[in-house]
Amino acid sequence: MEHLCNTKHMQEILCQTVTGFYQCALTDPPRLIFAGQNLCSLLGCTVQDLCCDDIHAYLSFVHPLDRERYLFHIAALRKNAHLRSIEYRLQPTSGDVVWVKETMRSTHLSDGKFVGEAVLADITDIKKENETLRSLYETIPCGFLKFTCEKQPRVTYINEQLMRFLRIPKTRDGEIDYLSMYYDNVFLMVPMEARQTFAKALHRAAHDNIPVAGEMTVLRCDGTRAHFYGWIKKCTNDSGQSEFQAVCIDATAAYQAKVESETNRYLKALTDVYDSIFEYDLSANTVSCINSYASPMFHWLENIPMQMQDATEKWIDQTVVAQDRERVNAFFRAFFDKTLYATGDTPPRITYQATTPDGTVKTYVGIFLKISEVRSYYCCRSIPDNLPEKPIRQQSVLRKEQVQEMVQQFKDGIAAIEISDGAVTPLYASENVCNFFGYTKDEWYALMKVRTPVETFVARSGIPYTSFTSFLSRGEAEFRYLDVQENQEKCVQAICFPRSSLVSPRYVLLYRTQAVSQSDKLLMPEKMQEEKNVSIRTFGYFDVFVGGKPIAFRSQKSKELFALLVDRRGGFVSSEEAIGFLWEDEPVSSVTLARYRKVALRLKNILQEYGISDVMETVDGKRRIVMERVHCDLYDYLSGKPEYAQLFKGSYLSNYSWGEVTLGELLNAKQQ
Structure with a gap:
């Protein structure tokens, strides 16, 4: 009797404090045995309408699209006594739609009956806010993505803008559902070479619990590549589960323009070193001559994309001497088969003899420089047979030869500058040379638009002004500096030569670095010590x-x-x-x-x-x-x-x- 009183008292409290409360006999079919007045007021009916002996009248108020899920919810509770929650829609007699979150506890009463006690909370306003947010996701000019925190993350939501970025087509009957592939594994959006970086970003976002911003290359559905900039953050979804949310913008056009600009600056420096430069595009299967300085034999190919294997074979047959043709053909076949770069980090090179337009035979050296996964430059130049013994500053040809030899290790640094009237205009520099001079790449690009006094230009590097001007006049020098990132003193062997003797001579500078051992460590310049x-x-x-x-x-x-x-x-x-x-x-x-x-x-x-x-x-x-x-x-x-x-x-x-x-x-x- 006391238990019954307590139960009735609890029911009265629940009826006054929550959106709805009811008791359900977990029979098959189920039926309500008690309905609170608050639930009746919400639905616009009476207790007698809900608590019928033969039918589960409450089900008629559940939205038709949610009834199957609701019955599954009841069936799951009938199997075992436990607590379970579900969100669904109710349709009161007023015609409105009300979202509720129901939490039901199934239990056995003392008389053996198996019942469920349900408490309902009105979440209509929350759902409306979520719908507004979802609408925002679809209208913002950014891509929005949600995916799980599993080892193989699954996509749980992707907005229309991101689908456009990735060029995912609308699915038609009988066609492949490309979107479903992404839903199974988000890593399918990421090229192989970028997956480790992407995984590290996810790990940092998950463990440091902070948004991680960055840029990366992604794979579009049509096989092309896009470049995204965005943010990733670990969040908790409505179900209380952890998930990643990502916002991104498509920066492909800006990225390609930046790469093209940087490549052009690099190309400008290479034209000071090599006689001829050919661009091989593996994606288009073409080759074109983009520079044929002092090589009129290649003018027929200049700036005209041609089928790369046919054009290469034609060039080899017409110019390379007979005894070297097979070796040169094998060199280019390895490039076409994408095995040439597999031999190591050093750019692949070859030396051979070829005839010039005037019929003489000269020795040439060629090198492949990898610009991207699909683009490479083949650079070649002739090697003089004999060079007179003269001081370096007088041997412009010899100096050029030394520069060309050093560019084989171009990863150590290459730069080009123009100097006139004591002012510098930088043309190009690889990033490590920018760092050596004390500038970021963006700062270096800004300097390219102005003329800077030489003394100001070299001030950040720690190299004395007199040492740098001596370097320009002598053509070679050796500097020592502290590599802050590696915490190691390094030796830089540098060589330069003026490209022309005009009013504004252009200097090409190339660097080779090596760590300074403790045994031969020398004193650094005063400026470097002050740092x-x-x-x-x-x-x-x-x-x-x-x-x-x-x-x-x-x-x-x-x-x-x-x-x-x-x-x-x-x-x-x-x-x-x-x-x-x-x-x-x-x-x-x-x-x-x-x-x-x-x-x-x-x-x-x-x-x-x-x-x-x-x-x-x-x-x-x-x-x-x-x-x-x-x-x-x-x-x-x-x-x-x-x-x-x-x-x-x-x-x-x-x-x-x-x-x-x-x-x-x-x-x-x-x-x-």
């Missing part, structure tokens, strides 16, 4: 300066740990050793080890905050100062150079008692 802007003061009180400003250590122990690393002069310090110095009166224990790890983490964070994390190296829990990346009065004094002899005044690391050991060594050495 190592971390200064450490040990004589007197310990302090660290970045760009002339002291680091504000928030933890005194982390500052002391850094002082200890400086005192050890590049040697590794273990956790146990550091604890012995930082907490002299405490033994090594789990407590002090945990305390030390916090100190080390704070030191790492403060160094990262000031952008100098590379001055400390950590290996297997041991730490050391990287001496080559800092200026330190102790290191200068110990170098023995006369200009540093007066740095030490008798005081060292006054902040820390353990510094007295090194202080004693310094005092003894000074007295001797």
Whole structure:
């Protein structure tokens, strides 16, 4: 009796607080045994209309398109006692459509009856907002995509704009449903060479829980490629499940224009090096001569796309000497079969003899430079038989030969500039050469539109102005610089030559880089030394300066740990050793080890905050100062150079008692 009273009391509360409430006997067919007044008011009917003995009258109020799902919902609850939710539409007698979310719990009553108790919430407004949002998805000029977070992500929604971007056709009867393929695996949109990058972006968005922006190449349905720029974010959908949402714009036209512009600049530099340049397009199966400087034999092919195999065979038969034809044919067959580039990173090259228009035989060298997956340049030039022995600056032909040899390693850097009246106009530079001069690619492009004083142009590179002008006049030079990304000092061997002797000579510069070993490391130019802007003061009180400003250590122990690393002069310090110095009166224990790890983490964070994390190296829990990346009065004094002899005044690391050991060594050495 008490249970019945409690049940009735609960029903009264539910009838007053929720959109609808009912009890359903989970028989076959099901029938309502109780309906709350709030549900009756919503549907515009009476309790007697809903609670009938022989039929499930409630089903007549369920939208016809949702009845099958509703019956499946009831059947699932009938199989086992549990909790289940469903969203569906109701059609009251007023003719309106009401969206509800029903949560039903199935249970066995004490009399053995199997019933379901359902609570309904009106979600019509939410659904209207979702429909508005869906309409927005279809009208925005961006592609919008939703896909699952599975290992093989499945597309759950794609808007019309993205379908247009991907050129997915409307499905007609009897035709292939191309969209269904994408629904099974979103990676089908991504070319093989870009899938690893795309997977990394998804991993970052999932684990860092931040939107990830970027650009990438995608595969259209017709097999062509598009270039998208967009964002990916991990979200939670209406069902409470994680999913990825992506917004993108089609940047193909801008990307192709940028690539074409960059290729043209690169081509302009190559014309200064090679006599003839041919463009091979594997997608169109054509070849055209795009530059035939000093090679009139190729004028018949200039800027006229021709079937590449026929044109190549014609050129080989007409010009290459008989004993070299088979070897040259094999070289080009490997290119046509797409096996030529498989031999390594070095661009493939060949040397052969061919006849000139005047009937003489010359030796030529040719090289294939890969511009894209389908486009390559075949560049060739003649090799002079004999060269007189003259100084480099007088040997313009020899210098050109050296440049042409070095361009075989073009990946190390190529640039072209014009200089007149002490001002520079950059023409082209590969990205690593831009970085060497201290510019981004965008900054380099901006410089191409103006004339910049030579001294200003080279200021960022760290190369002294006199060294650069000497390089232009002598034709060759060797520079040393610090590669910040690889944290390694490198040697750059550079060579240049003036393309013409006109008022505005053009210089072609090519670079070959190699790491500088510790054994033959030389002093860098003064400008380069100034870029190592971390200064450490040990004589007197310990302090660290970045760009002339002291680091504000928030933890005194982390500052002391850094002082200890400086005192050890590049040697590794273990956790146990550091604890012995930082907490002299405490033994090594789990407590002090945990305390030390916090100190080390704070030191790492403060160094990262000031952008100098590379001055400390950590290996297997041991730490050391990287001496080559800092200026330190102790290191200068110990170098023995006369200009540093007066740095030490008798005081060292006054902040820390353990510094007295090194202080004693310094005092003894000074007295001797």
